[in-house]
Amino acid sequence: MTSRFGKAMLLAAVLAILLFLLAPILVLILSAFDSGNVFRFPPKGLSLRWFETAFNHAEYRSSLWISTVLGLLSTAIAVGLASLAAFGLVRGKPSYRLAMEVLLLAPLTLPLVVWAIALLSIYAQLGINGTLLGLILAHVTITMPFAARIMIATFDEIDPNLEAAAKSLGASPWQVVRRITLPLALPGLLSSTAIAFLVSFNDVVVTTLIAGAGWITFPVRTFSRLRTEGIDPTTIAIGAMIVAFTILVIVLGQRLFQLSRRL
Amino acid sequence: MKQTPDIKPIATALLVAPAAILMFGVFILPFLFLVVLSFWSQAPGSVGMTPSFTLANYARIIGDSYYLGGLWTTLWLSGLVTLLCLVLALPLARWIVLHAKRSKGLLIGLCILPLVCGALLPTLGLVNLLSPLGFINGALKSMGLIKTSLPLLGNIAGVSIGLVQAFLPLMILPLISTIERIPHDYEKAAMSLGATRLVVWRRVLLPLMLPGIVAGSLLVFCASLTAFVTPQILGQGKVVTFASLAYQQAAMVLDWPFASALGMVMLLFLALAGLVGALVSRGLGRRT
């Protein structure tokens, strides 16, 4: 049935989709090596000067660090809470499942700027405006829909009979979770962690309004400059490095994972 | 058909409670504030609000095709983007799961790269590709396929391309984790029983992938609905979207009551769409 031609067509389609997905990022990476002061493609002269400025720019360094810390904290909380809730909803099948699913998705349906203004007004009444706590709570809320939705899909796919079987064979609930549920949920957990982290790491609108002065993240810094002077080529270089770093982490991570499996 | 729960109601409640409490405090409370706000008004020239009940904001939205048009455009644009993402992500995700052996991790990594450096930078990259002077128009011109530049920016086409590119990872990841859970031999079994490829997809694969499809579609749809940076830059101010209207009113005109009302009208649209969707799927469910 699957002819060689059909397979080749499928491969071509897959490559085309990947190209579409990655073309803007290729542009970005190539432009990062441009010697000029502006973002242009194709680059006219090659240089590493923007990478140099990126490394020497203390403010960009600290804001990247802030984005990372904020992203990690918010992701840990969001994915944790979302997984618990998703597991409860899928396995407990409560009458309020649909209502809760809607609630967990709801922050995605309001324009962030409007919600952030209302949240800031409430924070100001409580006196937690400008604090790290307030910022993390806000980030957990905007990443929650992504984490929750993926975890619900994940648990929906896992056959509860597997857990029941393990239990009937004498496994404790903790053993069931550790040995059966978690390994089966791992791909979903990884997806939701990746997406939640990236949503938090990239947010501009909410962070601009909610964050205190000590918590200027990388995208907030980039966007605030973009709007007055235009894009800073340094940012492009940093973007290119983030891309390279991500690929490196994935490749290394996979190697280590395969190694650890072999051991 | 009510299924029996696998865990006790009290355990369920305890598992759901932390997320529910957080959502109540950080989302529902501000949301209720916005509901109230949408019935307030703002005196001209003021940046404060007058806390007295009025329907003026809603009357202004309903009486003005500009705003309703913007909300409507955003709704169908988000639907279109979701559909495009699904069509592109399905073959890609399946191919990665079934055929990419050792390079799987790397491929998944490549798929999420558009999310890695934010909406902003890839969007600017797209501007370079799509603009009248950009790579695509330049290539087509040099091949003699077109004489004048194709308008790929400042219109729905440009915004859709940008949103699909930005949000495709949101569809691919849930699909991959769903497809990984489908036992490989289901498809073979069905085929060996004489089912055609189409039937296998319709009766076996798609139903099994449904949780992933639903998750991905909801995420892409909602993310497109409220996307701000990408439509703003690729639409060049000429494509009126929900988020750009809300941003203009909330952060630039500082008319928060009106911006809140815009959000509420959109929610109403969504609720209606959800209701229609639920009724249709129930109707379909009965027929089969």
Added chain:
Amino acid sequence: MKRIACYAALTAVSLFPCLPAFAQDYSGRTLVVGTWGGDIERLLREHVAGPLEAKTGAKVEFLLGGSGDRMSKMVAERNNPTMDVTFQNIYEAPAALKEGLVVAPDAALVPTAADVWAGMNDGCYAMSLVGLGIAYSKALFPEAPEWADLWKAEFKGKMAYAPYPSSEGDGMLAVAARIAGVNEHDPDAAFAKLAELGAPVLSYSSLDEVFTLMDAGEIAAAPMISGYVLSNLGNYEGIGFVFPKDPGPVLVRDMVCQVANSPEPELAQMFIDLALSVETQTAYAKELNFGPTNSKVELTEEEAARVINTPEEVKSLLQLDWSYVIEQRSDWTDRWNKQILGQ
């Protein structure tokens, strides 16, 4: 030991009752300043925050974003502000003062405010003077255009605008009104006249977008505020910038405000005092091409040519009735959306 230190401190205080405020020790305290990212932040760090930190021991932190974000923040946090100083646009400052969000400018609190050109501290302190002129494509305009030239038929639909509301948009409306023989108080005429230019090629989110297209002649011209445009011109050979004469460029100011009821009012005043100082204002002019508001700043001829810095120059500028304009904000935004963008 401790007691002795206390006595010493007490004596010191009683001996110097009129010690100037800035000699106080502010270590451990933080001043929060809301401003734009990029060169402005860098200059403020260098010329204002650095010296202030050295002098007082306090820490200065910057909150980055757009001025609209900061207005929203002030309104939302009005009972419990976190920002002490904020930089705003000319049209926002009077509204902010009217709303009680900022402290009225006062030379008794901020001594250098007395050196600012008369009448400019409207709502907040005037930080820099820039004018709305025309950025144009040299390929399409061999000679620098006047405002009226933009209305020539061949340029219809070849403009670019900043997203509205903005001082660029309001300024352009005022110019259109003047071309139509009225002023900004006649919005019907202003919008009708501006609509004659056609829908813009684009509303831009950043200067790069416009300049790439303008450099290639796809965009004929854009009303833009001097400053960043001038610093950017070096990157594009095909783009010029001019301050037209009839009417003159529209005067736009960046304002620096002391937020009302903020945690650190004294530090805020010291910050603003340094921001308005001759030294900072000179750096603004030299590095950013932002005209000084401090009348005591002296520039070389070359520098002066790029900025608005004399009373005569200021007089030639078109000054808008900003408090009227801000009252029209909502209505004009609707009109802009429909009559200019949506035509």
